[in-house]
Amino acid sequence: MNPTAAILLIGDEILSGRTRDSNGNLLAKRLTAAGIDLKEIRVVPDEPDAIVSALNPLRAAYTHVFTSGGIGPTHDDITADAVAAAFGTGIDVREDARAILATNYDNPEDLNDMRLRMARIPDGAKLIDNPISKAPGFSLGNVHVMAGVPVIFAAMLDSLLPTLTGGAPVRSVSVRIDRPEGSVAAGLAALAQAFPDVSIGSYPFVTSGGFGTNIVARSRDIERLARVEKQLLTFR
Amino acid sequence: MNPTAAILLIGDEILSGRTRDSNGNLLAKRLTAAGIDLKEIRVVPDEPDAIVSALNPLRAAYTHVFTSGGIGPTHDDITADAVAAAFGTGIDVREDARAILATNYDNPEDLNDMRLRMARIPDGAKLIDNPISKAPGFSLGNVHVMAGVPVIFAAMLDSLLPTLTGGAPVRSVSVRIDRPEGSVAAGLAALAQAFPDVSIGSYPFVTSGGFGTNIVARSRDIERLARVEKQLLTFR
Numbered sequence: 192m193n194p195t196a197a198i199l200l201i202g203d204e205i206l207s208g209r210t211r212d213s214n215g216n217l218l219a220k221r222l223t224a225a226g227i228d229l230k231e232i233r234v235v236p237d238e239p240d241a242i243v244s245a246l247n248p249l250r251a252a253y254t255h256v257f258t259s260g261g262i263g264p265t266h267d268d269i270t271a272d273a274v275a276a277a278f279g280t281g282i283d284v285r286e287d288a289r290a291i292l293a294t295n296y297d298n299p300e301d302l303n304d305m306r307l308r309m310a311r312i313p314d315g316a317k318l319i320d321n322p323i324s325k326a327p328g329f330s331l332g333n334v335h336v337m338a339g340v341p342v343i344f345a346a347m348l349d350s351l352l353p354t355l356t357g358g359a360p361v362r363s364v365s366v367r368i369d370r371p372e373g374s375v376a377a378g379l380a381a382l383a384q385a386f387p388d389v390s391i392g393s394y395p396f397v398t399s400g401g402f403g404t405n406i407v408a409r410s411r412d413i414e415r416l417a418r419v420e421k422q423l424l425t426f427r
Numbered sequence: 428m429n430p431t432a433a434i435l436l437i438g439d440e441i442l443s444g445r446t447r448d449s450n451g452n453l454l455a456k457r458l459t460a461a462g463i464d465l466k467e468i469r470v471v472p473d474e475p476d477a478i479v480s481a482l483n484p485l486r487a488a489y490t491h492v493f494t495s496g497g498i499g500p501t502h503d504d505i506t507a508d509a510v511a512a513a514f515g516t517g518i519d520v521r522e523d524a525r526a527i528l529a530t531n532y533d534n535p536e537d538l539n540d541m542r543l544r545m546a547r548i549p550d551g552a553k554l555i556d557n558p559i560s561k562a563p564g565f566s567l568g569n570v571h572v573m574a575g576v577p578v579i580f581a582a583m584l585d586s587l588l589p590t591l592t593g594g595a596p597v598r599s600v601s602v603r604i605d606r607p608e609g610s611v612a613a614g615l616a617a618l619a620q621a622f623p624d625v626s627i628g629s630y631p632f633v634t635s636g637g638f639g640t641n642i643v644a645r646s647r648d649i650e651r652l653a654r655v656e657k658q659l660l661t662f663r
Contacts, residue, residue, distance in 0.1 A: 208456030212452075219442055231469065231470065363443075376500045380502040392439055392473070392503055396576065399631075
């Protein structure tokens with residue numbers, strides 16, 4: 192059994208539609224490659240109750256929970272405090288985090304009270320390195336708290352992911368069929384039945400040339416996958 | 428108080444990272460414009476238990492729940508059955524849905540058993556018009572079930588959203604023109620200008636016979652709609 196995961200995206204800007212999230216997609220791809228099964232993504236507003244209400248069932252249900260957003264210096268950055276509340280632990284400015292943050296500012300006065308909020312770390316958490324803007328993320332238990340800015344999120348992920356244990360990576364093959372989904376559905380159903388250990392998904396698309404279908408098969412077993420691919424190619 | 432909403436995206440392909448969702452962002456923008464407060468987005472796998480477990484709390488918590496994905500003809504399209512299970516209602520091929528679906532196929536034999544799955548509608552649901560590929564979505568209670576293919580999702584949303592924001596029901600007429608979109612675009616633009624109170628959408632398609640265009644006009648005013656339909660018929 193592979194480890195499982197959920198992603199919790201925190202941000203009013205995603206829910207209003209102003210921002211189209213990219214961190215979820217990046218992390219989904221990275222988890223798949225690492226052999227960690229992503230089972231759920233949630234997006235909630237920048238509200239403590241919403242974060243706590245989502246986080247507690249997710250951290251109970253999955254091996255890992257990854258959060259994105261709400262750890263900057265402004266008044267609406269409340270993720271760290273909400274995570275501490277969800278765990279029922281204390282939270283305060285931590286000296287190691289403050290020292291790391293200070294390296295980002297030539298003038299000590301620039302590390303003002305608002306920026307110091309970024310050194311608030313729940314008791315018992317491990318810091319996640321942020322090579323871009325220093326302000327660290329953190330892991331508390333199985334919850335990994337990262338920034339929302341995509342380039343910083345990606346950098347934190349590079350710091351964090353190698354430390355987590357993955358199962359065997361899931362391989363995939365993709366076969367494009369330039370016919371509508373309905374014309375291959377019966378064949379696919381039979382194939383799925385013959386290969387219960389291979390996950391077979393069907394993704395219709397529309398182009399100016401007409402309807403088509405991408406078939407994606409996924410498995411940890413390369414040989415079984417190759418047999419399914421061979422069958423899929425006959426559908427073309 | 429504005430109405431509230433959640434979006435439930437159903438799709439292994441989003442969780443694997445293979446597809447970067449766009450329907451959530453489109454709907455978020457449309458809801459914001461319509462004065463409906465989007466409070467949560469969830470992505471779950473193509474698994475009946477996962478859909479039911481997410482859907483029941485969401486439909487209890489928010490005014491509306493919008494789903495995307497899993498209503499095509501293949502074995503992994505299980506959303507309609509999962510929604511029926513969440514509500515504890517029956518589900519079967521419904522005659523009006525079957526009749527709509529049949530208009531998409533010149534040869535009756537092409538409406539095979541797998542494609543007929545797309546006419547499975549839970550008891551008591553209202554159909555959502557799909558001018559692109561006919562297979563309808565549906566609303567059951569406060570849950571609105573739509574396709575995952577972005578162009579079809581967008582067209583269903585155009586059918587559904589005006590009915591949710593109060594006032595007189597929005598009527599629609601659909602005119603099929605067996606010519607490419609570009610050959611009617613100028614005429615459509617002039618028509619849209621002459622009838623600013625009628626929403627006119629254009630949905631290109633491709634068949635073995637070549638390019639064509641479905642024009643869908645929507646309005647609360649039946650007389651204005653009839654005048655637009657009369658004009659559209661002259662485009663044929």
